[in-house]
Amino acid sequence: MSENNDGREKPERTGAQPDAAQPDADAPSQAAAPQQPEAHTEAEPDGRGPEDSGRARRAAQAPAVPDTSPRPHPVDDGPTSSQARWATFRHEMLTGSWLLTLLAIVAALVISSVLIAVADADVRASAGYFFARPADLLSAAWSSIAGTYVALFRGSVFDYTVLTGGGVAELGRAISPLTKTMVEATPLILAALGIGIGFRSGLFNIGAQGQVLMGAATASLVGFTFVPPGTGPFSSLLHLVLALGAAVLVGGLWAGIAGILKARTGANEVIVTIMLNWIATYLVAYLLTTAVYRVQANRPIAPHVAETAELPSLLGSWSPLHWGFPLALLAALGVWWLMERSTIGFQFRAVGANMHAARTAGISVNRVFVMVMVTAGMLAGAGGAMQILGVEGTFRASSAGTIGFDAITVALLGRNRSGGIVAAAMLFGALRAGAALMQTVADTPVDIILVIQAVIVLFIAAPPLVRTLFRLPDPQRTRVAARAKEATR
Template identity: 60%
Template sequence: MTDTLVAPSATPKHEDERRGVLQQMLDSSWLLIVTAVVLALVASSVLVAAADQDVQKTATYLFARPSDFFAALWESVYAAYSTLFRGAIFDYQATGLRRVRPITETMTASVPLIFAGLGLAVGFRSGLFNIGAQGQVLVGAAAATYVGIAFDAPAGVHVALACLAGIAAGAAWAGIAGILKARTGANEVIVTIMLNSIAFQLISYLLTTSLLRQGGTRPISPAVADTAQLPLLAGASFRLHAGFLLALLAAVGVWWLLERSTLGFRFRAVGANQRAARTAGIRVNLVFVLVMLVAGGLAGLGGAAQILGTDKQLQASSAGSIGFDAITVALLGRSTPLGTVLAALLFGALRAGSPLMQSSAGTPIDIVQVIQASIVLLIAAPPLVRRFSALHWVAGIAGSTKKKEAHA
């Protein structure tokens, strides 16, 4: 594959603009990221309070007895976030091992998000808008499921083969977009979005055939063999499995790839300036393909971990919203391995804690989706966050000081 497949003329203007927007998001400071999360929680608090019946009732006589309104307001917000904490981190109202079960659920929920987020982070750092993690997760899950139910092998070998199948399937699926990008200049955003839909329909169909259904009438696969399941890390009382350790190892591997390897330097060079990378002799089109293969392999491994470690069975809905949430995870983590892991743990906490928040505090579980969507909005609009944050005032003060020094 040579770079003559796509004319090495200047990168299209709209691609330069997209890379500029992406680079602005990736260059956001940690203070800006934290501010975005806090603002998202504050904005969601308004909806939490508005949905509370006591707040609605006391609002009818707000001016007569404002203390009742503000007491109900505080109680609704405190109840929502305290139960979210109990469901995601530490349940101080439980007894025994049940107290620490929430943090293990958070770690379990974060596993596929870490894998998929790392895959997207590699693409973002390379200047590619890979929006196809959802489909890559799903085909990876399907491949791992097939190996898990159709083959017999010793425990260690079987789970390794299933994971490798997930990696290969995800890489192949993402490679389609990479090859089309390299050979025809096709927009990777459109291609990967379409591949998401194709993956969903394909897996839905395969679940009605003997290939994945393996008997029965429901569109769901049988449970994968015990030898293909990822081992539990904390005993049968918890769902935390070895996939979490694999995810951390993957994060270390991605860090080494991007920061210490020659290939990773080429990835970052293409992401920083495609024209300069071509001038320096980097085969940009080959980089497109390799980036998508790495990204798809990581996302496919995330799908495999979801099946082999948590779900044990495959459905068309097994991927949930993992692939789409991973976009936010990668952006929130500034597309760095450490940041991606921390962002995935945050989203895992929101997932793990939301059921208790709904059942105990009566807060709609959709509030969690509002928090996630608000984070996306604020991360995608750094100037807006700066306007509402201390960064704006600090920048203003610093600018005034410099002007005074210049005049002096």
Template identity: 50%
Template structure:
């Protein structure tokens, strides 16, 4: 990624932090109580915002208090950031790949759930050797989710059904199907009435990267490998060229002899498999017992991550790390400074707002000749 492409995201993030800091300060009653003393109010507001962001840092990167007994224990927050970012990278790649092919994959949520179902089923049902078990669970998860996504591509290719509508509906199907599964004897943990599946066997769980006390696991490495693979696919392969060509102009690609229908189906299959891999990483890495809320908001956050990452693999990785840090550090910020957790979501929304409006950032900072990169807003997608 060229340096110029980093300018707008960096400025957008800075503006989001600035506006978010103002909201943090103005949400503090102690700051508002000084409204008759402007200088004191500004100083107290700055102190409040700085304290909130320091708490956010301690909750997402490094906590000196935890490091007092053991230095590396201070990186526990960073471990939590990596845990939160791993499935976000994979679901973000799912959405970003579809963007590059001119498709809007809103179905990463349902595909994530399909992958989690496959990984959980293989993980607690079968007894396999330690490495083979995890590989089998990942492969089945990617296959389930790939077929789930590929079905959308096939419908669009054969019938012209809009992928946005179909994927939204399939999100509901996946969510309610999961609820039904967790009420069956095959998936419901014995002796429980609440929707909770058995834990996956230890032979299927992904190993921790930095010891048993830190939850960061092999899923983060898998996510980075997937990002590198998608970069190679898009930048160095013939299929990747076809994906990008169809995304740029489907009609011209069809005239050039590229099968748009085949590209559409293939892209949605791969996108589904990536989201399913995210579900597998979540189940095998950090949440071994599948629940009805296993999907969380990963599939929907993926849209934001892909947008912030300019629909590029490298950008998606950094965007997912940012959102993982906000997610991990938000609880510490709330506990330490009594800042509402909702303000973390506001900061995320502000990042998206400024990223999606590059003309606004250019106008505010009087920038010229700065590359806006590839965004859905600037390129659109095929209807």
């Protein structure tokens, strides 16, 4: 019967202005809700007593419960509407996708903590005499887990250890990890945008890795061979635009191969893009042994790009942030416009939703295949160029890292939407940025990052699982129940 406590204490509040009548109860938690995931515990002091998530679930389901409790004012609409409003609000909070995302991240961190603790040498040593001194095990586990996550945070968001007292320069050094996160996110955003376009158009493009690599190779080639006429900012801009443009072009062409083959011969794009990844890998490895990249003495590393081709720093020398990040955000905006507001984007989505219907409606499905792949390749190529022109400067076979594969996960996490992809790329960028410090300070291998990433995406992809784990209400079931109650009333 606990779910009716809310109902019992509210009847005296008239239904005329329920919001004004209980400003102390609802308003703070409402205001706190968007930022504070723990809004429920924050909202406790208003007299409703401690609420665990199980009770929250029952409370949210309150409208669905048949009338087993005495209703003080059955005819008065006021308390029920207030009660319903509160229930609706709580229901929305508990079923919102942001909460699921947050809980998925929490669950991923918890699961990874187990791994971190298990692999820690001190923990395993103290597990040997667990029954003699259990506190040792717990403290060893705590120190290894906390050490790892604190190092991850310091390396990716805010390094408080450099703060010794005052000075703007010191503050800059402290938030420099955050800008590093942005730098790491830049190529991920671009490549994932391309993959997201593919997913929404029904094409599974595994080839971002190859496209990133080709883009990086091209940017490097143009970056160190081309000599811009004259000097000054204008010639630098010309060089930069040329290098970036060439990378975009080559990335687009590389992916376009898969699109054209799919359109012309029906070749499965999954196979072709996998094969193109390998071909790109070996092609680049081969070119790095030849005179094309002016390689000296069997060192397969290209020369550093000219200074004119480098992406200028955005904030100054204290931070690695370069102009690629705003460009990537601009690209996200452009992709949003392309997919949501343009005719071409509509055709893309139509093909993705139902290829046959799109064809019947007069959309050239084959042209869409080619266009989708070329667009995806252009974005991925730009991502590769960012890595060379903004970060590394010199090109080598490993320059693309695992950007192309990580971008698939980023696109999945961001649900293929521009905003989601930027957010997901920031998260993954943070994990990548913090990994190095985590390995050196906490001695936790960087591979744990992969586990965290995978578990987050798995949980986010399966909302029912997260709901079961955290005992949250199922939006559909409660909606159906509410409707059933409306009908029986």
